[in-house]
Amino acid sequence: MGLKFKPLADRVVVEPAAAETKTASGLYIPDSAKEKPQQGKVIAVGKGTKKHDMTVKTGDSVLYGKFSGTELKLDGKDYLIMREDEILGIL
Amino acid sequence: MGLKFKPLADRVVVEPAAAETKTASGLYIPDSAKEKPQQGKVIAVGKGTKKHDMTVKTGDSVLYGKFSGTELKLDGKDYLIMREDEILGIL
Amino acid sequence: MGLKFKPLADRVVVEPAAAETKTASGLYIPDSAKEKPQQGKVIAVGKGTKKHDMTVKTGDSVLYGKFSGTELKLDGKDYLIMREDEILGIL
Amino acid sequence: MGLKFKPLADRVVVEPAAAETKTASGLYIPDSAKEKPQQGKVIAVGKGTKKHDMTVKTGDSVLYGKFSGTELKLDGKDYLIMREDEILGIL
Amino acid sequence: MGLKFKPLADRVVVEPAAAETKTASGLYIPDSAKEKPQQGKVIAVGKGTKKHDMTVKTGDSVLYGKFSGTELKLDGKDYLIMREDEILGIL
Amino acid sequence: MGLKFKPLADRVVVEPAAAETKTASGLYIPDSAKEKPQQGKVIAVGKGTKKHDMTVKTGDSVLYGKFSGTELKLDGKDYLIMREDEILGIL
Amino acid sequence: MGLKFKPLADRVVVEPAAAETKTASGLYIPDSAKEKPQQGKVIAVGKGTKKHDMTVKTGDSVLYGKFSGTELKLDGKDYLIMREDEILGIL
Numbered sequence: 001m002g003l004k005f006k007p008l009a010d011r012v013v014v015e016p017a018a019a020e021t022k023t024a025s026g027l028y029i030p031d032s033a034k035e036k037p038q039q040g041k042v043i044a045v046g047k048g049t050k051k052h053d054m055t056v057k058t059g060d061s062v063l064y065g066k067f068s069g070t071e072l073k074l075d076g077k078d079y080l081i082m083r084e085d086e087i088l089g090i091l
Numbered sequence: 092m093g094l095k096f097k098p099l100a101d102r103v104v105v106e107p108a109a110a111e112t113k114t115a116s117g118l119y120i121p122d123s124a125k126e127k128p129q130q131g132k133v134i135a136v137g138k139g140t141k142k143h144d145m146t147v148k149t150g151d152s153v154l155y156g157k158f159s160g161t162e163l164k165l166d167g168k169d170y171l172i173m174r175e176d177e178i179l180g181i182l
Numbered sequence: 183m184g185l186k187f188k189p190l191a192d193r194v195v196v197e198p199a200a201a202e203t204k205t206a207s208g209l210y211i212p213d214s215a216k217e218k219p220q221q222g223k224v225i226a227v228g229k230g231t232k233k234h235d236m237t238v239k240t241g242d243s244v245l246y247g248k249f250s251g252t253e254l255k256l257d258g259k260d261y262l263i264m265r266e267d268e269i270l271g272i273l
Numbered sequence: 274m275g276l277k278f279k280p281l282a283d284r285v286v287v288e289p290a291a292a293e294t295k296t297a298s299g300l301y302i303p304d305s306a307k308e309k310p311q312q313g314k315v316i317a318v319g320k321g322t323k324k325h326d327m328t329v330k331t332g333d334s335v336l337y338g339k340f341s342g343t344e345l346k347l348d349g350k351d352y353l354i355m356r357e358d359e360i361l362g363i364l
Numbered sequence: 365m366g367l368k369f370k371p372l373a374d375r376v377v378v379e380p381a382a383a384e385t386k387t388a389s390g391l392y393i394p395d396s397a398k399e400k401p402q403q404g405k406v407i408a409v410g411k412g413t414k415k416h417d418m419t420v421k422t423g424d425s426v427l428y429g430k431f432s433g434t435e436l437k438l439d440g441k442d443y444l445i446m447r448e449d450e451i452l453g454i455l
Numbered sequence: 456m457g458l459k460f461k462p463l464a465d466r467v468v469v470e471p472a473a474a475e476t477k478t479a480s481g482l483y484i485p486d487s488a489k490e491k492p493q494q495g496k497v498i499a500v501g502k503g504t505k506k507h508d509m510t511v512k513t514g515d516s517v518l519y520g521k522f523s524g525t526e527l528k529l530d531g532k533d534y535l536i537m538r539e540d541e542i543l544g545i546l
Numbered sequence: 547m548g549l550k551f552k553p554l555a556d557r558v559v560v561e562p563a564a565a566e567t568k569t570a571s572g573l574y575i576p577d578s579a580k581e582k583p584q585q586g587k588v589i590a591v592g593k594g595t596k597k598h599d600m601t602v603k604t605g606d607s608v609l610y611g612k613f614s615g616t617e618l619k620l621d622g623k624d625y626l627i628m629r630e631d632e633i634l635g636i637l
Contacts, residue, residue: 005518007544008510037163037172046544050506051141055099063096065161070520070543072492081492081543088161088172089098089137128254128263142232146190154187156252179252179263180189180228219345219354233323237281245278247343270343270354271280271319310436310445324414328372336369338434361434361445362371362410401618401627415596419554427551429616452616452627453553453592460609462635463601501635505597525611525634527583536583536634 005074007046007081012056013072014040014064014080014087037063037088043079054084061091096165098137098172103147104163105131105155105171105178128154128179134170145175152182187256189228189263194238195254196222196246196262196269219245219270225261236266243273278347280319280354285329286345287313287337287353287360310336310361316352327357334364369438371410371445376420377436378404378428378444378451401427401452407443418448425455460529462501462536467511468527469495469519469535469542492518492543498534509539516546551620553592553627558602559618560586560610560626560633583609583634589625600630607637 007013017039041061048054056062069082098104108130132152139145147153160173189195199221223243230236238244251264280286290312314334321327329335342355371377381403405425412418420426433446462468472494496516503509511517524537553559563585587607594600602608615628 005544005546008542009540011543013544037161044544047510050508053141055138063163070492072518072543085100087099088102088163089096089104089135091096128252144232146229154254176191178190179193179254180187180195180226182187219343235323237320245345267282269281270284270345271278271286271317273278310434326414328411336436358373360372361375361436362369362377362408364369401616417596419593427618449555451554452557452618453551453559453590455551460635460637463633464631466634468635499635502601505599525583527609527634 003044003074005044007044009046009049010052010054010084011046011081012042012054012084012087013044013074014062014069014082015043015077016040016080017061036066038066038068039063039091040080046084048084052084056084056087056090063088063091094134094165096135098135100137100140101143101145101175102137102172103133103145103175103178104135104165105153105160105173106134107131107169107171108152127157129157129159130154130182131171137175139175143175147175147178147181154179154182185225185256187226189226191228191231192234192236192266193228193263194224194236194266194269195226195256196244196251196264197225198222198260198262199243218248220248220250221245221273222262228266230266234266238266238269238272245270245273276316276347278317280317282319282322283325283327283357284319284354285315285327285357285360286317286347287335287342287355288316289313289351289353290334309339311339311341312336312364313353319357321357325357329357329360329363336361336364367407367438369408371408373410373413374416374418374448375410375445376406376418376448376451377408377438378426378433378446379407380404380442380444381425400430402430402432403427403455404444410448412448416448420448420451420454427452427455458498458529460499462499464501464504465507465509465539466501466536467497467509467539467542468499468529469517469524469537470498471495471533471535472516491521493521493523494518494546495535501539503539507539511539511542511545518543518546549589549620551590553590555592555595556598556600556630557592557627558588558600558608558630558633559590559620560608560615560628561589562586562624562626563607582612584612584614585609585637586626592630594630598630602630602633602636609634609637 042056042058045054045056045058064087068086069080072079072081133147133149136145136147136149155178159177160171163170163172224238224240227236227238227240246269250268251262254261254263315329315331318327318331337360341359342353345352345354406420406422409418409420409422428451432450433444436443436445497511497513500509500511500513519542523541524535527534527536588602588604591600591602591604610633614632615626618625618627
């Protein structure tokens, strides 16, 4: 939460949820559905660009495609960094 | 209906209609026509983007291409999430 | 004519004319000319987009490329749905 | 000339000149130069688009690339329909 | 010079200089350097487009890439027609 | 720091950090994670373009993709030059 | 310097520096580093385009990618002509 990393442009840092979790909103991702969208929590949000205003906020639970983003290790924890347009929606 | 998921940008969540249904408006999709457009009901609509204002509304019955969208499971039910531009029209 | 289907964006629903017809304006499409433009009647017209204002109107007879559009069955009849830019012109 | 066909957008209907003609302006297209630009007369002109204002007028003699346009038969005569940008210039 | 051909849009008609000429400005194109830029004289200039204002004028000596343009025969002489952006500069 | 090189447009010169360093902010890049983002310090920043305003400043610690940028040797030291959009964020 | 050649649009004429030179600013390009950026001096600059304002000036020492530009011989000397965006920066 006190993450000091500031993503550039329209990028978002996401902390992936543990796999196979049945979340509060009832999302369930079975082990066999490897290409299904994944769930995570937004940790840091860029300022956007001239063409793209940001929508998600820090703390939002989001869904994103299985192959979205680039792995990133910060303070010893694993995150993903992706363009906001790779996020499908907010739970 | 009380779905809490908010699609980002120009995305739309659609609940696919059961296959081979003859709908109220008379649409009929035979079993052999696998690439024909599919019918579904709009469940959630994004806010649009600078380039794209949204047209469909929650509750609209829509047609979309057979291979449109990404599968999404929310509260145990199967949905599709797609860009509005993948929707062909409103029934 | 009383078709309730509303095409989205810059799409147009066209009812293809029967093949090999010699039309009122004299268009003749021989059986051997399979890649020649096809004739049809506009049944429904979308609202256009920020980049594209619509030109054709319901009832217009139009020509379009042989491979334009996607097949669509509404109320038991066969139609094509295509982007207006795939229509070559109005007869 | 009394052609009722209205090309859409930035399209132009051209009546190709007979091959191997030496025109009034002296253009000569030898039989062996199959990829050389072709000459024709403009028969109908679209209204243009938001991005493209039309330049050619009905009656203009124009040159266009050998492989430009799509064949079109109207009132029993052969024409070509092409985007104005495929026309190289006016003779 | 009294050429009646009007190139459309951002096109330019160029009369290629004879090969292996050492020009007034000292340009020398050896026979072996087949991919080196070529020299020619501007014969006719289009009006430009919404995105491109024209810079070259009739009579300018220009350099252009070896493979630029399309061959064009007008009044029995060989010319090239090309987009102005294919012209590297003015001698 | 007293580097006289001025990158053009939206380019940034970055001095790569030594590999396998655990930084003040706790970033740790293990030897086996060769495709993980890399860390570096911004040494020089271009003026941006009509489409892209610059965000990073000289002295910023940044992360960038493993294969970003082009190697550059200035005053005997190794740098990378890259488009700002290749920088993932600021530590 | 008294070069009469005017590059069109966003093009720049560069006189490549002799290879393996250690310049005043200390740039050193070893013989083995064939893909490293190259150094040269700006000899002539185009007027730019609607989308691109020019930054470099005649006399600037610049770096550019190994494979940038097209060879050009003017007044018996070898130059390169390239888009300004192919220039990495000013020394």
